[in-house]
Amino acid sequence: MKKRISTLIALLFLAGGAMAQTIEDGLKNLYYGKYATAKSDFEKAIAAKPTDDRGYYYLGIAELGAENKDGAAAAFQKGLQAVPNSPLLNAGLGRIDLLNGDAAAARQKFDAANAATKGKNGDVARAIADANTEVKGGDKAFALTTMETLLNGNEGRKGYKPVAADYIELGDVYRYMGGENGGKAISAYEKALELEANNAEAVMKQGHVNYNAKLLEQAVGDYAKAAQLDPNYAPVFYELYQFYYTPKPRQFSLPKAKENLQKYLALSDQADKTKNEYYLTSIMFLDKDYQGAITKAQGLIPQANESYKMKLERLIADAYLQKGDSLGAKTAFDQYVQKVGETKLEPIDYKLGSEIYGRIKYQDSTTQSGIDQKALEYLEKYASADTVKDLDRYEAVAKAFQQARVFGKAGEWYKKYADLKIEQKEKPAAVDWYNVGINYYLASAGTTTDTTKLVSADSAFSQLATNYPDLTTGYYWQGMTAAARDVEAKTGVAVPFFEKYLTMAEGDPVKNKAGLIKAYTYMMVYYYNKEDKANLQKYMDKLTPLDPNSEPVKQIRDIQNQNSKTTSRPAAPARSNN
Secondary structure, three states: OOOOOOOOOOOHHHHOOOOOHHHHHHHHHHHOOOHHHHHHHHHHHHHHOOOOHHHHHHHHHHHHHOOOHHHHHHHHHHHHHHOOOOHHHHHHHHHHHHHOOOHHHHHHHHHHHHHHHOOOOHHHHHHHHHHHHHOOOOOHHHHHHHHHHHHOOOOOOOOOOOOHHHHHHHHHHHHHHOHHHHHHHHHHHHHHHHHOOOOHHHHHHHHHHHHHOOOHHHHHHHHHHHHHHOOOOHHHHHHHHHHHHOOOOOOOOHHHHHHHHHHHHHHOOOOOHHHHHHHHHHHHHHOOOHHHHHHHHHHHHHHOOHHHHHHHHHHHHHHHHHOOOHHHHHHHHHHHHHHHOHHHOOHHHHHHHHHHHHHOOOOOHHHHHHHHHHHHHHHHHHHHHOOOOOHHHHHHHHHHHHHOOOHHHHHHHHHHHHHHHHHOOOOOOHHHHHHHHHHHHHHHOOOOOOHHHHHHHHHHHHHHHHHOOOOOHHHHHHHHHHHHOOOOOOOOOOHHHHHHHHHHHOOOOOOOHHHHHHHHHHHHHHHHHOOOHHHHHHHHHHHHHHOOOOHHHHHHHHHHHHHHHOOOOOOOOOOOOO
């Protein structure tokens, strides 16, 4: 579960003058990320008015913010006992269904809630949209339809009057849909700001859009602006901590990560002792007091809930890794995985597992091979686990498989990397197509040639030649891929590609020597097989100065010298394709 849940009720407390005071206070504390205090507020609201379904619903949301799914489910169920058939509480239980992986049951509850309110209730619409946006397995298209139904045609004296939270939720839907929807998300957040000029959440989420677009400077600028608009808005300092703690170029800075985490803790909910102690442990980690962080985390585990136990045990494994004890890290991580279960691991767990197993070195090659394989498995799961596709992750996985000489997997992930660039409206570079092709080409070699992988290699090199026609690389490797299907150079499938390559490469024989030797050799053997003496001699003459010791040339000359002594034509000389 995510540390931060989307604030369904952003500044709704300012628009809801008819609410009981404790609900208003609870909504305000939810907005500021103070989930423990908000929980207390909603419990008081329920005691004062047991038939107000909003008290139970937002109590459940506070429990989710504190990462207590069971507590949230209990709040929604208790609310339905007091307010049977509440659309809002049914939407809350739908969110629980999604968290439990039951999308069909969730959809039934969402549809029932929509039908009961005809899509015109802001609390219910936001509850449905937020669940389908934030929770894995949700239907983002359905979330968009739900918000559009709420907002379209509702203006007017008798219609529903939108609040800032509605446009923030709409922006969230567009943001999670990704791609070209980023501009629509920004526009939705701007509409929220038209209603609430000092809405720090809307500005912060504009930063999220810019971050997703890799506009890092703009993203940090938005986060800074949100902090200026409302210096008490703790969530933005958490986002800045996460930003600077992410190990990527132009981001990573332990001092800035620590600074913003300290600001977040200063503003956070003092009633939530477990969370605060966990982040104090994190500061020790950032200060590189790894043993101190391990000791403190071990002391906190007995009193932590299941979610924070996971965080603390993960931190312990990472602290062992950072202090250089890779075997201690492996022991801690393996124990953590055993407790949690493989199916409940999160992307961050896969990443850590890959780093831990990647650091371990054994002298025994069989043992080391198993360790290396485990590291690659975790890395691949890390790239595949999150619904948000990430170019950096895909490229890291591809490089790791390439370095491990698992070329088929490397080709697969480089292809995913190129495809994701296209999906994100970015043109793959020449090297992107080359990486796909060369890894599939290398993967095709073996006891027998893997023609399927050769087809994949040829497709990539074809893209390279088509998109970068001024480069020799695509044509050359199209020729090499074709030649791999014609190792005796009898069919001539590689001829047109090598001919195109030669017209471009012969002008600089020093630079292109290796490629020219391969191309000339194939052409020479092909024309030998065709009994085309003129072209045979032509390519022998081109090849000999570049490779005076060419074995195929030697074989052909030997055969030519013997031709006068035999009436039967000998077999073609061997042509190396390596």
